[in-house]
Amino acid sequence: MSFITLQNIQKSFGATQVVRDFTLGIEKGEFVSLLGPSGCGKTTVLRMMAGFETQTSGTIVLDGQDMGGLPANRRRIGMVFQSYALFPNLTVAENVAFGLKIAGTPRAEAARRVDEMLGMVGLSGFGARYPFQLSGGQQQRVALARAIAPRPRVLLLDEPLSALDAKIRISLRSEIRAIQRELGITTLFVTHDQEEAMSMSDRVVVMSGGRAEQVGAPSEIYNRPATRFVAEFIGSLNLVPGTVRDAATGAIETPAGVIALGRTLPQANGSAVSLAIRPEGLHIGQDGNVVLNARVADSEFLGSIIRLRVMAGGNTPLVIARFNREGHTVPEPGQELTVSANASDIIVLDGVA
Amino acid sequence: MKSGRIFSALFFGLACLYFLLPLVGTLEFSLRARRGEYSLDAYRNVLADPQFHQTIGYSFILSLATIVLGVLIVAPTAFWVRLKLPRLRPVVEFLTLMPLVIPPIVIVFGYIRLYNTSSWLPLLGSAAGSDFLLVCGYATLSLPYMYRAIDTGLRAIDVGTLTEAAQSLGAGWVTVLARVILPNILTAILSGAFLTFAIVIGEYVLAALLNRPAFGPYMVWMGGNKAYEPAALAVVAFGITWASMGLIQLFSRFSKHTQARR
Amino acid sequence: MPLAPDRPAARLLVWLGVVPFLLFALLFLILPTLQVVTGAFRTPDGSATLQNIKGLLTPSILRALALSLKLSLLTAALGCVLGLLLAAAVTRGGLPGWLRGVTMTFSGVASNFAGVPLAFAFIATLGRLGLITVILRDWFGINLMATGFNLISFPGLALAYLYFQIPLMVLIITPALDGLRKDWREAAESLGATGAQYWRMVALPVLWPSLLGTFALLFANAFGAVATAMALTGSSLSILPIILFAQIRGDVLQDPHLGYAVAFAMIFFTGIANLIYVTLRARAERWQK
Ligand SMILES: Nc1ncnc2c1ncn2[C@@H]1O[C@H](COP(=O)(O)OP(=O)(O)O)[C@@H](O)[C@H]1O
Numbered sequence: 031m032s033f034i035t036l037q038n039i040q041k042s043f044g045a046t047q048v049v050r051d052f053t054l055g056i057e058k059g060e061f062v063s064l065l066g067p068s069g070c071g072k073t074t075v076l077r078m079m080a081g082f083e084t085q086t087s088g089t090i091v092l093d094g095q096d097m098g099g100l101p102a103n104r105r106r107i108g109m110v111f112q113s114y115a116l117f118p119n120l121t122v123a124e125n126v127a128f129g130l131k132i133a134g135t136p137r138a139e140a141a142r143r144v145d146e147m148l149g150m151v152g153l154s155g156f157g158a159r160y161p162f163q164l165s166g167g168q169q170q171r172v173a174l175a176r177a178i179a180p181r182p183r184v185l186l187l188d189e190p191l192s193a194l195d196a197k198i199r200i201s202l203r204s205e206i207r208a209i210q211r212e213l214g215i216t217t218l219f220v221t222h223d224q225e226e227a228m229s230m231s232d233r234v235v236v237m238s239g240g241r242a243e244q245v246g247a248p249s250e251i252y253n254r255p256a257t258r259f260v261a262e263f264i265g266s267l268n269l270v271p272g273t274v275r276d277a278a279t280g281a282i283e284t285p286a287g288v289i290a291l292g293r294t295l296p297q298a299n300g301s302a303v304s305l306a307i308r309p310e311g312l313h314i315g316q317d318g319n320v321v322l323n324a325r326v327a328d329s330e331f332l333g334s335i336i337r338l339r340v341m342a343g344g345n346t347p348l349v350i351a352r353f354n355r356e357g358h359t360v361p362e363p364g365q366e367l368t369v370s371a372n373a374s375d376i377i378v379l380d381g382v383a
Numbered sequence: 384m385k386s387g388r389i390f391s392a393l394f395f396g397l398a399c400l401y402f403l404l405p406l407v408g409t410l411e412f413s414l415r416a417r418r419g420e421y422s423l424d425a426y427r428n429v430l431a432d433p434q435f436h437q438t439i440g441y442s443f444i445l446s447l448a449t450i451v452l453g454v455l456i457v458a459p460t461a462f463w464v465r466l467k468l469p470r471l472r473p474v475v476e477f478l479t480l481m482p483l484v485i486p487p488i489v490i491v492f493g494y495i496r497l498y499n500t501s502s503w504l505p506l507l508g509s510a511a512g513s514d515f516l517l518v519c520g521y522a523t524l525s526l527p528y529m530y531r532a533i534d535t536g537l538r539a540i541d542v543g544t545l546t547e548a549a550q551s552l553g554a555g556w557v558t559v560l561a562r563v564i565l566p567n568i569l570t571a572i573l574s575g576a577f578l579t580f581a582i583v584i585g586e587y588v589l590a591a592l593l594n595r596p597a598f599g600p601y602m603v604w605m606g607g608n609k610a611y612e613p614a615a616l617a618v619v620a621f622g623i624t625w626a627s628m629g630l631i632q633l634f635s636r637f638s639k640h641t642q643a644r645r
Numbered sequence: 646m647p648l649a650p651d652r653p654a655a656r657l658l659v660w661l662g663v664v665p666f667l668l669f670a671l672l673f674l675i676l677p678t679l680q681v682v683t684g685a686f687r688t689p690d691g692s693a694t695l696q697n698i699k700g701l702l703t704p705s706i707l708r709a710l711a712l713s714l715k716l717s718l719l720t721a722a723l724g725c726v727l728g729l730l731l732a733a734a735v736t737r738g739g740l741p742g743w744l745r746g747v748t749m750t751f752s753g754v755a756s757n758f759a760g761v762p763l764a765f766a767f768i769a770t771l772g773r774l775g776l777i778t779v780i781l782r783d784w785f786g787i788n789l790m791a792t793g794f795n796l797i798s799f800p801g802l803a804l805a806y807l808y809f810q811i812p813l814m815v816l817i818i819t820p821a822l823d824g825l826r827k828d829w830r831e832a833a834e835s836l837g838a839t840g841a842q843y844w845r846m847v848a849l850p851v852l853w854p855s856l857l858g859t860f861a862l863l864f865a866n867a868f869g870a871v872a873t874a875m876a877l878t879g880s881s882l883s884i885l886p887i888i889l890f891a892q893i894r895g896d897v898l899q900d901p902h903l904g905y906a907v908a909f910a911m912i913f914f915t916g917i918a919n920l921i922y923v924t925l926r927a928r929a930e931r932w933q934k
């Protein structure tokens with residue numbers, strides 16, 4: 031049994047079902063992100079975990095304890111909100127001390143803990159200020175310190191970086207992750223920003239329409255998307271429609287010609303599929319086991335990366351990304367070239383794009 | 384959570400009892416004029432009393448005058464302070480809030496001493512002068528409400544940009560005020576107006592001490608001399624207040640409607 | 646006419662825009678108040694004196710002052726507490742949403758339904774032949790008067806004052822309650838706080854400036870009210886404004902400058918209430934922008 035187990039969670043608001051059959055296990059000390067477009071139910075899952083909403087059915091077990099019926103203030107789960115939610119009438123130190131005071135921590139010990147926490151988030155010496163005297167990034171650091179000060183069993187963060195400037199957002203990512211590692215605190219992080227989820231998490235849960243589409247390590251999610259939604263939501267992707275000709279050898283007919291993947295496919299012969307491949311999975315030249323002829327449509331120079339748009343087999347658009355290296359020339363529009371890929375980089379998804 | 388809702392419902396129920404019973408009681412009492420059965424006699428008596436018509440007519444005209452005076456004084460000032468003299472804002476706000484701190488009876492006492500027949504400005508020497516002073520007093524009493532309403536209305540529109548836009552199209556100040564600002568804050572002005580009306584129509588102290596034949600003193604006189612008619616008058620007064628507040632709601636809802644469609 | 650604010654003439658013109666208002670305020674607000682204040686410290690022939698203020702120290706006036714203070718403090722405090730509870734019940738008590746609109750509208754009406762008609766309403770309900778009195782007598786055999794309750798008395802007057810004090814509080818405090826953010830409460834809960842702890846440590850401190858301001862306003866509101874008391878009790882319950890009313894009417898022929906002193910006392914106390922409010926608010930708002 032995992033440290034946290036969410037088992038078959040369903041949640042409806044009136045007639046609309048917001049979370050569907052959601053199951054997830056989280057290990058102690060793990061950093062797990064819920065990633066998905068706005069409105070897909072991420073916050074709702076988090077709030078059920080925190081005890082602010084009650085699931086329609088299903089169970090949440092934390093450290094062997096069923097959370098059912100346990101009010102939010104007895105769960106010992108820390109929470110960080112997108113809007114910081116600092117108490118405006120309390121100083122930074124008083125905010126951080128709030129949970130300690132509630133728990134009846136002796137004054138001296140609480141003061142020590144507050145100092146420690148403020149030091150950890152890089153705000154030593156800010157204790158006497160009021161929230162309005164801090165920048166957004168500083169406020170969110172205080173909120174983090176406040177949430178972890180009473181040593182919660184779990185830390186929940188609901189889009190904590192979304193309200194911040196791009197620069198602060200990126201520096202806070204690694205800070206949050208470093209603090210999480212240092213404390214070893216089990217963390218559930220909600221975001222709609224895939225880069226954020228991918229760069230911070232041990233595991234990512236991609237959600238859509240209240241369902242967990244795929245759960246896995248960032249590299250797994252990126253390289254082996256389990257569903258069309260995940261494939262399309264994460265990163266950019268070339269999708270080519272096709273029809274399975276021989277499932278045993280992995281032969282698929284596409285507008286750009288027949289492609290042989292050399293592996294057995296689960297789909298039946300004749301079924302419509304889409305072939306998916308990342309732009310960086312395509313190469314110029316013939317060093318892969320799938321080779322196509324193509325004509326360059328246009329090219330974009332992006333500094334470290336060159337992005338080419340080509341037409342393969344006459345009418346199949348593909349995007350190719352390659353590193354920009356000294357001595358490489360940027361292909362001209364109209365130029366003919368061969369494009370290749372490793373069959374193992376090509377993912378077969380059910381249905382037509 | 385559950386117990387909170389039960390407590391809320393209970394408390395709300397008690398509040399309803401406290402606030403509605405006097406209304407029911409008044410209505411019931413006003414119908415008791417005839418022995419042994421309910422009747423509208425009290426209302427009939429009130430309506431048949433020429434004094435009722437005179438005093439309520441007088442108070443009605445006075446409240447209209449108060450509204451006009453109040454709008455004329457407050458609207459341009461609030462506009463001007465927002466546009467050109469933001470520095471003066473604390474002063475103006477302080478002055479408009481003063482009538483909430485200084486009791487009306489003190490203000491009218493000051494009037495009596497300041498504007499009596501032997502003073503430099505003997506407003507109280509004539510009926511017209513007294514009426515004027517009463518209107519000014521009412522405008523003073525309603526100053527906090529009028530200013531708040533209009534200032535809130537001005538805050539909702541971008542006065543500076545709107546004015547500059549109008550001026551860049553060649554509009555003069557009068558045009559700017561009358562054609563651009565006024566229509567945009569009409570709802571706010573109407574709110575202030577109806578609130579003023581509700582305050583003035585049954586006001587007692589100022590009218591009584593300035594010896595004017597207004598509705599308030601008439602009601603007190605009835606209270607001392609009749610049994611059931613005062614209850615009927617209270618019902619009428621409550622109806623007037625309710626209508627004023629209802630119209631404020633109606634107008635603000637209506638204007639939201641038109642704004643949403645724009 | 647475009648105004649260039651750097652030219653002295655233009656700057657003068659800018660100030661001209663507020664002259665009507667300032668003139669009005671001077672004539673009908675400031676001068677009358679000053680007249681009262683200076684009058685309280687002058688003899689009829691114009692020389693300075695403290696005699697008028699000393700004149701306040703008679704038992705009857707002191708009694709009226711104490712009664713007025715008691716009435717205003719009590720109804721302001723009860724108005725604040727009960728109004729806050731009512732507003733909280735309606736806005737966040739889990740009651741149907743439409744109740745809020747109804748309550749706000751009714752509060753707008755009731756807070757303006759002061760003065761003479763309010764007194765009539767209470768007489769018609771709790772007076773000797775009032776609805777509740779009659780119902781209690783005929784249905785339950787309770788004689789309200791025999792229980793010691795008398796509408797024409799301090800508790801009766803306080804009960805009537807609450808009819809406009811509570812709604813006024815509801816009107817003012819509801820927007821402030823809306824300003825309490827849901828995530829403050831949730832943050833507090835996730836840190837282990839109970840509802841009561843949240844209210845004590847966060848919500849009430851945040852509301853404190855509004856509460857103080859409303860208290861001062863309710864106090865002044867009750868302290869200066871004449872008409873309700875007059876219509877309810879005649880002049881039998883002598884509170885300070887009724888004494889002043891009688892002074893002005895000349896019903897009581899005493900030293901004419903005593904009226905000034907009584908009026909000054911009224912400004913003094915409502916002014917003190919607001920001064921306390923302003924000072925306390927400055928302290929309570931140190932965490933605000
Ligand atoms: N209290 C609520 N009442 C009704 N619908 C809600 C409530 N909270 C959330 N929803 C709906 O549930 C869906 C998921 O919301 P949420 O969990 O906040 O999504 P996310 O955090 O992924 O953007 C949304 O469509 C939202 O409108």
Ligand SMILES: [Mg+2]
Nearest residue numbers: 069072073189
């Ligand atoms: Mg969300």
